[in-house]
Amino acid sequence: MGHVLQVENLTKLYGRGKTLKTAVDNVSLTIDKGHIYGLIGPNGAGKTTIMKIMAGLTAQTGGKIGFFENFENPDEERSRISFMLEAPYLDGSMTAWQNMQYIRYVRGVADERRISQVLDFAGLADTGKKQVKHFSLGMRQRLGIGMALLPEPEIMVLDEPVNGLDPEGIVDVRNMLKKLCAEQGMTILISSHLLSELSELCTDFAIINEGRLVDSLSSEELKEKCRSYAAIRTNDINFTSTILEQKLNVTKYKVVEHDEIHLYERLDELEKVSKTITDSGLILTKLVVEGENLEEYYLSKVSGNQRKDGE
Amino acid sequence: MGRLMKAEWYRLKHSSELMKWLFFVGIVGVVFVHYQISDVGRGSLAQDLSESVESYIFIICCLSILSxxxxxxxxxSKIAYYEVMAGNKIWAILLSKVFVSAGFVTVISSLVLDIYWxxxxxxxxAGYVMQLxxxxxxxAVIFFHVCSMGVLITTTFQHIAASVLSYLRFIMFDSLVLFCIMLFGNFSGEISTRIRDWFIIGQLSAILNCEVRVTGHLIFATVFxxxxxxxVWYVLSCVRMKRKLYQ
Structure with a gap:
């Protein structure tokens, strides 16, 4: 089985008339088995709304969702999927073990020993009789992840799972998710603001902005797009771009901020580039080879920076 | 549905809600018994029952709110959302809540009543009590009725504030209808009796009046x-749950 989660032309509208708001606008995604899919977007982009629709907590206005290629009745497949949305849903008056036991009954997990295994993994084995309402944010997040893991799902949908975790906790969750994917073939859909974490973890990315899917690419495609460039700064950036075009026939570059050019060609002729700029009477203050990362790529997509790269 | 009932029962046993509300019920019970014994409880059981309709109305409102x-x-706390996210059927979610919460409150309140009687x-x-x-x-059927309505009204609105609505449904709706019957009902006694049998307050009056035989119509009206x-509330709950308006 290839596609385990498919979203086709998903739309969600809130309100009516003058108050009509589009939370999700015609989004289509396809997630394959064993992949870790990162959903990236600013606050209010629609990531959580998409996940809530998948979880069955919100009805879509248009489009459809399919799990394991079942579009007719996706509710039937939800027993194979776990969700952790926003802050974990917990009963504050119960202990960690009791919350897990409740989920064990709801999800029909036969082996009670699994609770101890998951609590141990989540670092909550020694919470004893402490009620969840006295847990820190990080402990609550760990418990929420544990509750999602308990039924050994085939797909996990996690909304900001590392929110509130300390750096060690973030690394633990990252390693755990990678291991689940590699060893058990679990498929994971994860949203996070920590783009550095997602770039280490995910095999695929989708960038959502204002309810729309801006871009969707694999990690290989991201590496290709986030290619190296020469960062150039001078005392007159506009004149510099003119010089580069006229004297070196450069076309693949972009101007970022107000005083820096990213040059995507002639990276093996930087001496020539440098001489051309200085011979034109300009003062060169920066010339260094750098590479875009996921954060820069994401920002370029959502903030609409201009790109003169022939694409 | 079995595992949802287990989950619901487990949550009731281990969360603080049950303890808080059993404590509340205990206070209500003590007030009720004190009022009954000091004001009413000097007579026989039959006399006590016939003079206690208001007290029982108060009890059923409390039971409805409790459930x-x-x-x-x-x-x-949104912990109920796990049942939806796990892909459970709507009917299984609703009935598990009705049977566990309403069933539990009905059993406890009936036992307490039994002891009091x-x-x-x-x-x-006992006095002259027919068909005790x-x-x-x-x-017990009436108790289960009000408790299950409390549960279904809450699942329809999916908020704890709906407990107020369940209280209003019994204390205001039934009273209003019976008041209208009294005000406008120049019917024959038989017709107005049959109409009253379909409302909980009317049912209570008839059941607690030990000198009058319980009719087949009263039994039918109470159960049906x-x-x-x-x-009605099951359908409303299902419609609401299908619209997926979880916040």
Whole structure:
């Protein structure tokens, strides 16, 4: 089985008339088995709304969702999927073990020993009789992840799972998710603001902005797009771009901020580039080879920076 | 549905809600017994029952709120959402809540009532009481009716504040209708009696009046009145849950 989660032309509208708001606008995604899919977007982009629709907590206005290629009745497949949305849903008056036991009954997990295994993994084995309402944010997040893991799902949908975790906790969750994917073939859909974490973890990315899917690419495609460039700064950036075009026939570059050019060609002729700029009477203050990362790529997509790269 | 009932029962046993509300019920019970014994409980059981309609109306309102709050807290904390996210059927989610919460409150309140009747009967004598076991069973049906309505009203609105609505439904709706019947009903006694049998306050009056025989119509109206109203709120809950308006 290839596609385990498919979203086709998903739309969600809130309100009516003058108050009509589009939370999700015609989004289509396809997630394959064993992949870790990162959903990236600013606050209010629609990531959580998409996940809530998948979880069955919100009805879509248009489009459809399919799990394991079942579009007719996706509710039937939800027993194979776990969700952790926003802050974990917990009963504050119960202990960690009791919350897990409740989920064990709801999800029909036969082996009670699994609770101890998951609590141990989540670092909550020694919470004893402490009620969840006295847990820190990080402990609550760990418990929420544990509750999602308990039924050994085939797909996990996690909304900001590392929110509130300390750096060690973030690394633990990252390693755990990678291991689940590699060893058990679990498929994971994860949203996070920590783009550095997602770039280490995910095999695929989708960038959502204002309810729309801006871009969707694999990690290989991201590496290709986030290619190296020469960062150039001078005392007159506009004149510099003119010089580069006229004297070196450069076309693949972009101007970022107000005083820096990213040059995507002639990276093996930087001496020539440098001489051309200085011979034109300009003062060169920066010339260094750098590479875009996921954060820069994401920002370029959502903030609409201009790109003169022939694409 | 079995594992959802297990989950619901487990949550009731281990969350603080049950303890808080059993404490509340205990206070209400003590007030009720004190009022009953000091104002009413000097006579026989039959006399006590016939003079206690207002007290029982108060009890059923409390039971309705108790059941509603038990379910409402699971929606306020959103822990009830796991049942939806796990892909459980709507009917299984609803019925598990009704049978566990409403069933539990009905059993406890019926047991307490049983003990109270036993104490009064042993202390002051039973008096002229016809069909006592049948009256007890019909009261248990009424308790289950109000508790399950509290549960279904709360699942319809998915908020603990709906417990207020369940209280209003019984204390205001039934009273208003019966008041209208009294005000405008120049019907023959038989017709107005049959109409009153379909409303909980009317049922209580008839059941607690030990000198009047429990009729077949009263039994029918008590049981089917519960089923009809349960069906209405069940449909409303299903419609609401299908719209997926979880916040």
């Amino acid at each position: 509603a709050v038990m379910i409402g807290t699971s929606y306020t 036993l104490v009064i009967g042993m202390r002051n004598g 076991p049948l009256r007890f069973i019909l009261l 009145g519960m089923l009809i109203e349960a069906a």
